[in-house]
Amino acid sequence: MFLSFPFLYRPVRNASFALQMAFTAAKNKRAQNLTKSKISGITAKEIPAKKRYNDVETTYDRERAMKRERALFDEIIFPNGKSKAFTMSYDDGTIHDRRLVEIMNRYGIRGTFNLNAGFLGQTCWIGGLHGKLDISKIEPDEVPTLYAGHEIAGHGLNHASPTDIGSSAYFYETIEDKAALEHLTGKLVRGYAYPFGAYDEKTKNVMQLAGYHYARTVDTTRQFELPTDFLAWKGTCHHNDPQLMQLAERFCRGEHFSLHTKLFYVWGHSYEFADDDNWSCIEGLCSTLNKQGSDIWFATNIEIFDYVTAFRRLEYGAEGSLVYNPSALSVSLRRGGKTYTIAPLSTSDLDR
Secondary structure: OOOOOHHHHHHHHOHHHHHHHHHHHHHHHHHHHHHHHHHHOOOOOHHHHHHHHHHHHHHHHHHHHHHHHHHHOOEEEEHHHEOEEEEEEEEOOEOOHHHHHHHHHHOOOOEEEEEOHHHOOOOOEEEEOOEEEEOOEOOHHHHHHHOOOOEEEEOOOOOOOOOOOOHHHHHHHHHHHHHHHHHHHOOOOOEEEOHHHOOOHHHHHHHHHOOOOEEEEEEEOOOOEOOOOHHHEEEOEEOOOOOHHHHHHHHHHOOOOOOOEOEEEEEEOOHHHHHHOOHHHHHHHHHHHHHOHHHEEEOOHHHHHHHHHHHHOOEEOOOOOEEEEOOOOOEEEEEOOEEEEEOOOEEEEOOO
16 A cells, blocks of 8 residues: 655655755855854955955945046036126016116126017006106017017016916916017027016926926025026026125125036116116126126026036936036036036047
8 A cells, every 4th residue: 555645755846945945044054154254353265355356346336436426526617618607687678678788788798588578569657766667668579689699588478477367377378478479589489587476386387388498586595506496597686686796796706606506697677777777786787797707608598598407417427437418519517627528419438
């Protein structure tokens, strides 16, 4: 009679499983012994070889880490080797822009003018500090010539507050303003300034849907930082800030600069110079910056957006030395005291 004892046959039927278990046990025991040797300082025959391997590996890892760390501290350098940038942004398109543009052009300053297409050509008066103030808008056919060399940006078709009307109504405000200004200039309108400085997350979404890449607020920082959120772009100061010239002097001297704090941004309304009778304020600012212009990039808002975005889109290899520029702009950076320029759609090895 044949007696069946399954448990007696299990080791035979599962020989491969038994070998696997034995191998795992031996492996675990070896790992425990290595751990003990590390803790107690006891060395085995294999330890010197392992130590030599770890030394080589540690040196290699350290060099790679240093390369990667250097990449983290790459400093943006603006076009033509400039280390700083200055821009201006003026709203509403009033007749006083004519004098402002003349001053800016005389000193080589460039900026952005934010227009309400629905108001162009209208006659407007408000109560000013010294009586009635003419804030009539420039004529539509004057837009391309007056603002030549500067940027035209949107400011809402009828200057409606973004947070006081629904999203659909505000989309109409932004897209119709954009379409009208593009028709007048024959150029894409990619920037914006929020009417009344009002915005929230919903309006930022509308900006993107309407095809805008940045939007300026009325918030100021009194700093020279590059924006982290271009759809909530904060300026350095309004031109009526009592610290305007102090900020300009700090900017020219490069005080308290870091890798990402080198943009001076001034905003306002040109009719305020007429109301406050302080055209000398903006003339003094432009003159001061012009004298220091050898190291300042005078740019429009959209030019700064495009360049900073291109810099931030640089792609790095694992060790940080290879840098690929996927944009259509040449981008410059400073690393270890040296300046490198990465051509569009190309890769550069910064260790060579």
